[in-house]
Every structure is written in structure tokens, then in C-alpha cells.
Amino acid sequence: MTPPPTVDLLIEARWIIPVEPSDTTLEHHAVAVLDGRIVDILPTADARQRYAAAETVSLTEHVLIPGLVNLHCHAAMTLMRGLADDLPLMRWLNEAIWPAETRHASTTFVRDGSLLAAAEMLRGGITTCNDMYFYPEATAEAFSRLGLRGVLGITVIEFPSQYASDADDYLSKGLATFDAWRDDPLIHFTLSPHAPYTVADKTLERVASLADELELPIHIHIHETLSEINDSLRDFGQRPISRLDQLGLLGPNLIGVHAVHLDDGDIDRLTLHNCAIAHCPTSNMKLASGAAPAARLLDRGLNVGLGTDGAASNNRLDLFREMQQASLLAKLTTGDAAALPAHRALRMATLDGARALGLDHLIGSLSPGKAADLCAVRVSDPDALPCFHPVSHLVHVLGRHDVSDVWVAGRPRVQGGRLLQITNTELLSTARLWQNRLRQ
Amino acid sequence: MTPPPTVDLLIEARWIIPVEPSDTTLEHHAVAVLDGRIVDILPTADARQRYAAAETVSLTEHVLIPGLVNLHCHAAMTLMRGLADDLPLMRWLNEAIWPAETRHASTTFVRDGSLLAAAEMLRGGITTCNDMYFYPEATAEAFSRLGLRGVLGITVIEFPSQYASDADDYLSKGLATFDAWRDDPLIHFTLSPHAPYTVADKTLERVASLADELELPIHIHIHETLSEINDSLRDFGQRPISRLDQLGLLGPNLIGVHAVHLDDGDIDRLTLHNCAIAHCPTSNMKLASGAAPAARLLDRGLNVGLGTDGAASNNRLDLFREMQQASLLAKLTTGDAAALPAHRALRMATLDGARALGLDHLIGSLSPGKAADLCAVRVSDPDALPCFHPVSHLVHVLGRHDVSDVWVAGRPRVQGGRLLQITNTELLSTARLWQNRLRQ
Numbered sequence: 001m002t003p004p005p006t007v008d009l010l011i012e013a014r015w016i017i018p019v020e021p022s023d024t025t026l027e028h029h030a031v032a033v034l035d036g037r038i039v040d041i042l043p044t045a046d047a048r049q050r051y052a053a054a055e056t057v058s059l060t061e062h063v064l065i066p067g068l069v070n071l072h073c074h075a076a077m078t079l080m081r082g083l084a085d086d087l088p089l090m091r092w093l094n095e096a097i098w099p100a101e102t103r104h105a106s107t108t109f110v111r112d113g114s115l116l117a118a119a120e121m122l123r124g125g126i127t128t129c130n131d132m133y134f135y136p137e138a139t140a141e142a143f144s145r146l147g148l149r150g151v152l153g154i155t156v157i158e159f160p161s162q163y164a165s166d167a168d169d170y171l172s173k174g175l176a177t178f179d180a181w182r183d184d185p186l187i188h189f190t191l192s193p194h195a196p197y198t199v200a201d202k203t204l205e206r207v208a209s210l211a212d213e214l215e216l217p218i219h220i221h222i223h224e225t226l227s228e229i230n231d232s233l234r235d236f237g238q239r240p241i242s243r244l245d246q247l248g249l250l251g252p253n254l255i256g257v258h259a260v261h262l263d264d265g266d267i268d269r270l271t272l273h274n275c276a277i278a279h280c281p282t283s284n285m286k287l288a289s290g291a292a293p294a295a296r297l298l299d300r301g302l303n304v305g306l307g308t309d310g311a312a313s314n315n316r317l318d319l320f321r322e323m324q325q326a327s328l329l330a331k332l333t334t335g336d337a338a339a340l341p342a343h344r345a346l347r348m349a350t351l352d353g354a355r356a357l358g359l360d361h362l363i364g365s366l367s368p369g370k371a372a373d374l375c376a377v378r379v380s381d382p383d384a385l386p387c388f389h390p391v392s393h394l395v396h397v398l399g400r401h402d403v404s405d406v407w408v409a410g411r412p413r414v415q416g417g418r419l420l421q422i423t424n425t426e427l428l429s430t431a432r433l434w435q436n437r438l439r440q
Numbered sequence: 441m442t443p444p445p446t447v448d449l450l451i452e453a454r455w456i457i458p459v460e461p462s463d464t465t466l467e468h469h470a471v472a473v474l475d476g477r478i479v480d481i482l483p484t485a486d487a488r489q490r491y492a493a494a495e496t497v498s499l500t501e502h503v504l505i506p507g508l509v510n511l512h513c514h515a516a517m518t519l520m521r522g523l524a525d526d527l528p529l530m531r532w533l534n535e536a537i538w539p540a541e542t543r544h545a546s547t548t549f550v551r552d553g554s555l556l557a558a559a560e561m562l563r564g565g566i567t568t569c570n571d572m573y574f575y576p577e578a579t580a581e582a583f584s585r586l587g588l589r590g591v592l593g594i595t596v597i598e599f600p601s602q603y604a605s606d607a608d609d610y611l612s613k614g615l616a617t618f619d620a621w622r623d624d625p626l627i628h629f630t631l632s633p634h635a636p637y638t639v640a641d642k643t644l645e646r647v648a649s650l651a652d653e654l655e656l657p658i659h660i661h662i663h664e665t666l667s668e669i670n671d672s673l674r675d676f677g678q679r680p681i682s683r684l685d686q687l688g689l690l691g692p693n694l695i696g697v698h699a700v701h702l703d704d705g706d707i708d709r710l711t712l713h714n715c716a717i718a719h720c721p722t723s724n725m726k727l728a729s730g731a732a733p734a735a736r737l738l739d740r741g742l743n744v745g746l747g748t749d750g751a752a753s754n755n756r757l758d759l760f761r762e763m764q765q766a767s768l769l770a771k772l773t774t775g776d777a778a779a780l781p782a783h784r785a786l787r788m789a790t791l792d793g794a795r796a797l798g799l800d801h802l803i804g805s806l807s808p809g810k811a812a813d814l815c816a817v818r819v820s821d822p823d824a825l826p827c828f829h830p831v832s833h834l835v836h837v838l839g840r841h842d843v844s845d846v847w848v849a850g851r852p853r854v855q856g857g858r859l860l861q862i863t864n865t866e867l868l869s870t871a872r873l874w875q876n877r878l879r880q
Binding site for chain 2: 079081082083085086087088089092116119120123124282284285286287288290291314315316325327328329331332334335336337338339341342380382383384385386387388389392393396397399400401424427428431432434435438439
């Protein structure tokens with residue numbers, strides 16, 4: 001008789017929602033993990049017989065799901081959480097955010113802000129964050145320290161900052177970061193031109209050719225506000241999406257963030273090129289930008305993931321809220337209470353986000369061969385009971401406070417609701433330091 | 441020298457937001473409580489000199505606010521939390537909720553469901569709940585046991601149930617409950633005809649005259665869906681609000697719940713009669729009913745409070761979420777990011793709700809003479825920092841999990857996040873019992 005194969009970790013759960021196959025909830029199943037990868041998903045009773053596990057974690061009243069994928073964030077802006085609420089986008093940018101960034105943005109600012117963000121995200125079940133900001137090397141350092149899987153923008157914007165003097169300088173600094181980190185298994189990259197209204201044609205063309213050459217996604221804000229579109233019509237004689245199309249940026253590797261204001265032509269172009277959308281419902285509502293037609297985009301077969309946006313415009317990096325908000329907003333805007341049902345919202349926050357990033361071979365659903373990026377959610381708080389449909393509960397009842405355990409690539413990051421790689425004391429002193437600096 | 445006056449309780453807080461005066465945040469202030477009432481609010485340093493307190497609670501990193509007022513709930517429906525999601529209102533009622541109620545509703549069902557609801561609400565900072573359901577005596581019993589201030593509906597609907605055989609029977613049973621509980625200082629009442637489409641003219645007239653006679657508010661669902669309005673036009677030749685006007689129900693004591701679909705004439709009538717509205721944004725989005733024009737109603741000077749609705753259509757009894765949702769939804773629907781700012785949302789969830797219930801002499805803001813219904817919210821979770829504006833944080837960052845201490849009429853109900861009057865074990869076994877029964 002051959003001995004049972006050894007695995008590093010066996011996680012037994014009351015429920016497992018693998019996301020794919022769709023609409024599936026497995027009861028009393030287990031995930032076997034070896035070398036950071038899922039090697040099997042099977043009934044717990046069978047798993048105990050089939051595998052010898054170095055460690056077994058028993059989640060008797062939990063739902064186990066893929067780690068959540070935050071498809072759009074500016075992690076460092078966590079330091080500006082709630083700095084200027086109740087203002088429209090352009091005033092918020094011009095009067096509050098950009099001046100604060102001009103005064104304060106630095107390697108330290110970005111590293112500290114990204115550290116707070118990574119802590120908040122991991123504790124809330126997010127295992128991958130697609131980020132766009134200055135000093136991506138500082139964000140990479142922070143994410144790496146806490147073990148969050150990061151997708152970092154090689155960011156470019158036309159105006160000078162402390163970080164870089166012009167578009168070429170942004171790109172060369174971002175590319176240097178890419179070279180320094182490209183072999184790290186948890187750090188990935190995108191090209192991140194800020195937006196059509198802040199990046200020139202020539203730079204966008206360079207971005208398109210770099211994206212081709214390096215096989216990277218392009219991560220860009222598009223059609224967030226009506227004024228962005230009107231300004232583009234005035235300045236370029238066309239809508240931003242049409243301009244991006246002409247400049248060669250549209251394709252399956254494009255992640256268009258927000259995409260709130262879309263006409264039929266925009267949607268046709270996005271569909272034709274098989275683009276992905278990062279839907280950020282709370283940010284769009286808070287800044288009064290509008291409601292992206294997420295349900296309609298899904299009906300057209302477009303890939304739509306979910307993003308929190310930065311903490312300055314949300315003000316939480318909480319994908320549980322975004323799942324619920326996306327579902328509620330779709331029901332409201334379509335007038336159909338069956339629109340964007342719970343399982344669809346969960347898929348947006350996991351597999352669809354992974355696919356947009358070109359990482360769906362690795363993350364986004366629970367299946368053998370994929371990385372063990374996992375999130376366990378307790379269903380034992382009396383405030384969350386009774387529970388008839390775990391997937392519906394994930395979207396409409398439970399929240400990030402119910403997240404108990406998180407693994408990235410099979411390694412524990414959160415256990416019993418507590419972060420393992422950093423103390424609360426350090427997080428609090430970092431937050432308070434910047435609160436005092438920014439208040440001045 | 442005279443000794444300092446003795447108070448029962450001195451609560452010292454980092455911040456106090458009394459709601460009235462508006463836009464006021466007091467720093468390092470204290471609330472002095474005697475015989476269940478607030479007797480003073482003053483700087484902490486002065487309070488320590490001026491009062492001898494039997495007990496002092498020091499909340500060094502907390503915001504102290506008035507206990508939240510849930511202006512619309514069906515507490516017992518907590519047992520049906522998430523029973524049937526992603527369905528439109530009438531299918532949800534006809535295929536899921538009403539059949540379950542027909543099979544299960546009983547004194548025990550209502551008492552147990554109301555107990556779970558009261559626990560969830562108190563732990564989330566809600567100190568007053570305006571409820572509408574069958575068997576209000578069972579809800580009164582549950583609320584009273586946990587020390588939640590309850591406003592119970594003398595409920596009437598035209599169709600027979602286990603609870604009552606016809607409209608007269610509903611009213612006489614509700615009035616008997618009113619008589620039994622009317623002297624309880626924490627139990628108040630409304631007349632609660634379910635909705636214009638489920639209650640006949642004759643009954644509505646009786647309700648209006650009872651409300652006059654007993655000096656009670658009238659609590660009724662109105663204009664929740666377009667079909668409700670179209671059916672009324674077909675059956676009565678007028679819109680429901682116009683019908684209620686004609687039957688004598690509109691007045692400052694009317695609490696119209698939902699009020700999603702309003703034309704200019706409806707708003708004029710509501711304004712003319714100084715009616716109050718219970719805005720339930722999450723429920724309205726989830727059931728795809730629409731978005732009530734809350735910002736417009738506030739601009740017209742109408743009194744608009746916030747309600748969670750029941751857990752079967754929300755699926756949380758969480759007024760922190762409703763504050764944020766009301767603010768976000770107003771920004772979205774008006775296109776104005778300054779619409780319904782944070783302090784306004786907090787006032788809707790406290791003083792405006794109290795005023796709608798005719799209880800603003802007693803609760804809804806922190807001022808000497810009012811009952812000590814208080815909620816303390818911790819601002820020390822790293823996920824909530826930095827914090828520049830506490831009131832904005834209450835609406836956009838913090839949540840019910842940050843509630844640490846709750847008092848009703850000066851008596852502690854939640855301490856350090858834990859309920860004092862009931863164990864988690866009892867709550868869990870109650871929830872599981874009904875989960876099993878309802879699943880069958």
C-alpha cells in the first residue's frame with residue numbers, strides 16, 4: 001500500500017464557492033494546497049483519507065472563496081481618506097487632492113499609504129490589488145512586505161511631479177521598477193496612463209507600443225465624467241474612447257476604469273476590441289459621476305471587474321461593499337430586481353478581475369493548478385443569521401469584518417481576523433503620523 | 441463650599457456630535473446623565489470639576505452620537521433574512537414572503553425574530569425602532585427584554601392571517617396591545633395600515649380617526665412601486681397619496697414609507713400637510729423599486745428619516761449603511777457631489793426620525809433634558825484611519841462593527857461591542873432553530 005500523498009495545507013470548509021463552475025456551492029469540501037498551489041478540491045471526508053497534510057485548518061462555519069481582486073486602486077491615497085468629502089470630482093482633485101499630493105507625495109508617503117492600504121485590503125479578503133500611482137516601487141515594497149499580490153502601474157501623466165519631470169521620465173522610472181521587480185512571483189505590472197485628458201497622443205502611442213512589446217495590460221481611467229467627454233469633443237473632435245481606438249490602445253489588454261458615460265458607439269468599440277472595464281460603483285456615486293451601465297456591459301459579453309478606487313474617494317477599500325453596491329446599482333438602473341445577482345457580483349470581484357489583468361490562469365477561481373489565494377468568511381455572527389444562501393449572504397449580509405483567514409499563494413496573511421505580517425501598533429502610528437502632517 | 445452635584449453617569453468622549461446645533465463637533469466633552477436623562481454637556485475638564493459621578497466612562501478615541509432611530513422596520517422578518525434575493529417586489533412578496541408568513545407567523549416567530557432584530561440593531565447603534573408587523577405584543581416583549589426603545593404598529597391589513605381575521609380584528613388586537621403597553625416608558629405606538637393597496641377606504645378612515653383620538657402617528661407604505669400607482673389610478677381613479685389626502689390621513693403625524701415615485705402634485709400634497717418620509721434606500725435599490733427623491737424632499741423642507749426596512753429585503757438592519765447609501769444615492773440622482781452631506785445623513789438617522797415619530801422632545805439629539813439614548817463609535821481601527829472629519833467618517837468609513845457602547849435611557853445595552861441583556865448562544869440557537877424550520 002502506497003502512503004497517501006503529502007500536501008502542505010488542507011483547508012476544510014463548511015461551504016466552498018469556487019466561482020467556476022458558476023452557481024456552485026460545495027458543502028463540506030476541502031482544498032488541498034502544495035507549494036502555494038491548489039492541487040485538489042474534494043469532499044472533506046475523502047480529503048482526510050486521500051491526503052496527509054502538514055497542516056489542517058478546519059473552517060466549520062465559514063464560506064471559502066477565491067481571494068478578491070481589486071481591479072482599481074490608488075493605494076497610497078489611503079493617507080487622504082476622507083480629507084475632502086462632499087465635493088465634485090474636479091474640485092476634489094484641484095482643490096484638495098492634487099495640492100496635497102504636490103506638498104506631500106514622496107517615496108515615504110507612498111510606502112506608508114500603501115502599507116495601510118495593503119493591511120486594510122488583506123484584512124478584508126482582497127488578495128490582489130491593481131494599483132495606479134506615483135512611486136510604484138514604494139507600493140511594490142509595501143505590498144511585498146505584507147504579502148499582497150500587487151499589479152503595479154507603470155504610471156504616466158503629462159504634468160511634472162516630485163516623482164518625474166515629464167512623460168518620458170515617468171515611463172523610464174516605471175520601467176526601471178518593472179525591471180527591478182519583474183521576477184517577483186507576487187508582483188505584476190500594467191502600463192498606466194492616467195487618463196485621456198491628462199496624457200498626450202504621442203505618449204499614448206508609446207504606451208500602446210510598450211504594452212505590446214512587454215505583453216502588459218493597459219490600465220487607464222476612461223469616461224468618468226460628462227465633462228471629460230465634452231472636453232475631448234472640443235479638443236480632439238472625438239470622444240475619448242474613439243481617440244484611444246485611433247491611437248491603438250483598445251484591445252483585450254485594456255482595463256478601462258469607471259466607463260460611466262458610454263453611448264452605443266463607445267460600447268460597440270469596447271465590445272469589438274474585447275476590452276475590460278473596472279467598475280467602481282461607490283466612487284462613481286460619491287463623486288456624482290454617475291452609474292456605469294454594468295448590467296448592459298455584462299449582457300454584451302464585456303468583462304467587468306470591480307474596483308474600490310482610492311480611499312480618498314470611497315472611503316473604504318472594501319470589495320464586499322463594492323459587490324453589494326454593484327448589485328444594488330444594477331437593480332436600480334435597470335429596474336430589474338434580478339439584475340446582477342449575487343453569484344455574478346462575486347465573479348466580478350474575483351475571476352473577472354483576474355481575467356482583465358491577464359492573470360486568470362493563476363488566480364480568480366478555485367481550481368487545481370491555480371495559486372492558493374483564498375479568503376474565508378465566517379457565517380456565525382448572530383447579526384448574519386439565519387443564512388439560507390451563502391453566496392447571497394456574501395453580497396448582501398456579510399462584510400469584511402467577517403473575514404477570518406486569508407492566504408496568498410498558500411501562505412497565511414490573516415488568521416482569526418488578525419494580520420500576521422504587521423502589528424496594529426505600527427499601522428496606527430503610521431496613520432497618525434500622516435494625519436498630523438496632512439492636517440497642517 | 442457646597443459639594444458638587446451627583447450624577448449617575450459621566451461619559452467623556454474624544455468627540456461628541458450632538459446633531460443639534462447643526463455641523464457641530466465638540467472635542468473632549470462629556471455628557472452627564474441623571475435618572476436616564478442628559479443633564480449637561482460640557483468640556484471634560486469642567487465636567488470633572490463640576491460633577492461627582494457614580495460611574496465615569498472614558499471614550500478616548502470615540503465619537504459619541506445620539507442613538508440611531510430606525511424609522512421603518514419589520515423586525516420579525518429577520519428570520520427570513522436572504523430567504524429569496526434577486527426577485528422583484530411583487531414576486532418576492534407573493535412567491536416567498538407571504539407564503540412563508542402564512543405557514544410560520546405566530547407569537548413565537550415574531551418574538552424570536554424581533555429578538556434577533558433588536559440584538560442586531562442595538563449592537564449597530566440603533567436605540568429606537570419604528571416597527572410594523574403582526575403580533576406587535578410579541579415584538580414589544582422582545583424589544584423590552586433587550587431594552588430597545590420600540591415604536592410598535594397597531595397594524596392593519598385587509599386580508600386575514602393567523603393573527604387576525606379582518607380589519608376590525610387587527611385594530612382591536614393592536615389596540616389591546618396599546619392598552620397593555622402604553623405606560624411602558626420605552627414602548628410607543630403608531631397606527632400602521634400596511635399600504636393603500638392592501639387597506640380599504642373605510643379602514644383608512646377609521647385609522648385616521650383613531651390617530652386623532654389617540655394622538656398617534658400613522659405609519660404606512662406609500663408609492664413604493666410604479667405598479668402600485670398604476671393600480672390605484674385604475675381602481676380608485678387617483679394616485680395613492682391623493683386618495684390618502686381625501687380620506688384625511690395626510691398630516692404632520694403621517695410617516696410615508698418609501699415614497700419612491702412622486703410627481704409634483706404628490707410632493708406638493710406631502711409638503712402642504714407637512715408629512716414625514718421614511719427613506720429606505722437599500723431596500724428600494726435591492727427590490728428595484730427606484731430611488732426616492734430624498735434630496736428634493738429635503739430641499740422642500742420635508743422631514744425625511746431613514747429606515748432599514750426588514751432584513752428580508754435589505755438584508756441588514758444597519759443604519760450606518762443606510763446613512764451612506766442615502767448620501768451616495770442623493771449624489772448620484774442629483775449629479776451633485778455636495779448633495780446630502782454627511783451631517784445631513786446623520787441628522788436623518790437621528791433627529792429627523794425622532795421628529796417623524798413625535799419623539800423629538802425625548803430623543804434624536806444630545807441636549808439637556810432629553811433621554812440618554814447614546815451610541816459610541818470607536819475611531820481606532822487602522823482600517824478607519826486617518827480621520828480628518830469625524831462626521832464624514834461616520835457616514836463613509838465607520839460602520840456598525842465600530843460601535844462600542846450603547847445606552848438607552850441612560851442604561852447600558854452594549855459594552856465593548858457586546859450585548860448585555862442576552863448571550864450570543866441564545867441568539868445563535870434561536871436563529872438556527874428558525875433556519876431549519878423555514879428551510880423545510
